[in-house]
Amino acid sequence: MGTSPAPMSSSxxxxxxxxxxxxxxxxxxxxxxxxxxxxxxxxxxxxxTHDHLTGPQKFHRHKVPRIGGLAIxxxxxxxxxxxxxxxxxxxVSIGLAGLPALVAGLGEDLTRAVGxxxxxxATMVAGVIFALLTGYVMDKxxxxxxxxxxxxxxxxxxxxxxxxxxxxxxxxxIDGFNGLAAGALLIMFGAFAWVGLQxxxxxxxxxxxxxxALVLGFFVVNFPMGKIFLGDGGAYFxxxxxxxxxxxxxxxxPEVSAWAAILICAYPVxxxxxxMRRKSRRTGHSVGQPDRVHFHMLAHRRYARRIVRRGPAHxxxxxxxxxxWLLPVMTTVLVAFSYDNxxxxxxxxxxxxxxxxxxxxxxxxxxxxxxxxxxxxx
Numbered sequence: 017m018g019t020s021p022a023p024m025s026s027s028x029x030x031x032x033x034x035x036x037x038x039x040x041x042x043x044x045x046x047x048x049x050x051x052x053x054x055x056x057x058x059x060x061x062x063x064x065t066h067d068h069l070t071g072p073q074k075f076h077r078h079k080v081p082r083i084g085g086l087a088i089x090x091x092x093x094x095x096x097x098x099x100x101x102x103x104x105x106x107x108v109s110i111g112l113a114g115l116p117a118l119v120a121g122l123g124e125d126l127t128r129a130v131g132x133x134x135x136x137x138a139t140m141v142a143g144v145i146f147a148l149l150t151g152y153v154m155d156k157x158x159x160x161x162x163x164x165x166x167x168x169x170x171x172x173x174x175x176x177x178x179x180x181x182x183x184x185x186x187x188x189x190i191d192g193f194n195g196l197a198a199g200a201l202l203i204m205f206g207a208f209a210w211v212g213l214q215x216x217x218x219x220x221x222x223x224x225x226x227x228x229a230l231v232l233g234f235f236v237v238n239f240p241m242g243k244i245f246l247g248d249g250g251a252y253f254x255x256x257x258x259x260x261x262x263x264x265x266x267x268x269x270p271e272v273s274a275w276a277a278i279l280i281c282a283y284p285v286x287x288x289x290x291x292m293r294r295k296s297r298r299t300g301h302s303v304g305q306p307d308r309v310h311f312h313m314l315a316h317r318r319y320a321r322r323i324v325r326r327g328p329a330h331x332x333x334x335x336x337x338x339x340x341w342l343l344p345v346m347t348t349v350l351v352a353f354s355y356d357n358x359x360x361x362x363x364x365x366x367x368x369x370x371x372x373x374x375x376x377x378x379x380x381x382x383x384x385x386x387x388x389x390x391x392x393x394x
Contacts, residue, residue: 036225036226038098039098039226040225040226040228043091043229044230044232046094048233049233050086051087051234051237054081054087055243058081061081062081065082066079080242080243080245081245082248083122083125083126083245085125085254086247087244088234088246088253092114092253093111106219109149109150110146112145112149113142113143113149114257117139118252120138121135121188121248121252122249125248135248136181140180140181141177142180142181143177143181143259144174144177146177147173147176152267154166154175154176154179154267155169179259180259180260183255183284184259187251187254187284188251188255189284189288190283190284192313193333195239195240195242197246200343200344201254202231204281204348205231206348207280207351208262211355214355215269220269223260223261224261227258234246259281262277273354273357275354275365276351276355276356278361279354279364282344287311291310309380311340311375312337314379314380318378319336319379343372347364350368
């Protein structure tokens with residue numbers, strides 16, 4: 017039976033909190049400044065970085081740079097010089113592990129030549145590298161039989177890479193409207209920070225705070241007017257950071273169920289699974305092929321148009337995010353009551369999936385310009 021290598025150990029509780037607070041503020045400012053710089057200099061790089069205006073998942077009317085991930089990645093690297101030594105060690109390890117996800121995503125943003133399979137594989141490799149560099153793996157998911165398989169280190173290693181790649185890809189899938197993915201990330205980072213604080217895990221709390229600061233700088237420029245987009249680089253890299261917390265939290269705190277981490281990430285995970293199921297049931301439609309019937313797209317047609325019925329049409333885009341954020345807010349509230357109870361966390365996850373499905377059916381039956389019978393595909 018395989019065993020995982022010993023995780024990094026540091027006295028994170030002794031870390032100076034004011035240094036972390038100041039570093040988080042610096043991360044926010046750096047991310048904001050770099051995002052603004054990319055927006056202001058797009059006349060020189062726009063031919064390579066502008067997003068397409070046409071496509072099944074395009075809801076913007078002007079050319080926008082889609083390399084917010086470059087600003088976030090650069091900020092991540094710069095922040096490493098500001099951190100105390102004990103936190104810097106794992107921060108650098110996570111950053112190095114995440115490079116394949118960031119590079120593959122940016123490659124697609126700049127060349128449009130890196131397919132979804134290539135990006136997903138690169139992110140799964142990043143997850144394996146994360147496990148090797150930090151020593152943390154997903155070796156327990158509170159499922160009989162599965163936990164026995166995960167007791168073999170090689171299987172746990174591959175499962176960690178697969179899971180982290182899946183979560184990162186899920187963030188890319190929900191990145192459809194101004195602020196949607198970034199706002200959801202902020203909510204989920206906040207949930208991880210709260211649980212980390214409750215169990216006394218200073219490392220998870222600090223990492224979640226710093227990750228949130230990175231994303232917040234981008235969020236200010238992205239929401240509500242969409243002056244810059246995450247792009248695939250930003251979505252995959254930020255999704256990878258989210259997944260790293262999902263591995264670290266239960267691995268470092270046996271009293272926290274792996275289902276708690278899954279519950280925190282429920283919205284993007286459920287959206288991805290539902291999307292795969294829907295597309296697999298549509299004749300002639302590949303699972304990786306984009307369409308216009310994701311949850312947030314139906315919310316745009318069903319609710320955002322009502323909210324901004326008399327206002328400027330371009331405000332329907334950010335209004336969609338305001339509506340859709342209710343899902344990660346709901347799971348954050350639920351995890352507060354269940355993070356130390358595997359059964360309750362699992363029940364809440366499946367209840368969330370059921371609620372998602374019912375709302376989706378209502379929206380699909382009432383949204384305009386959609387084919388009849390779409391709800392049956394879910």
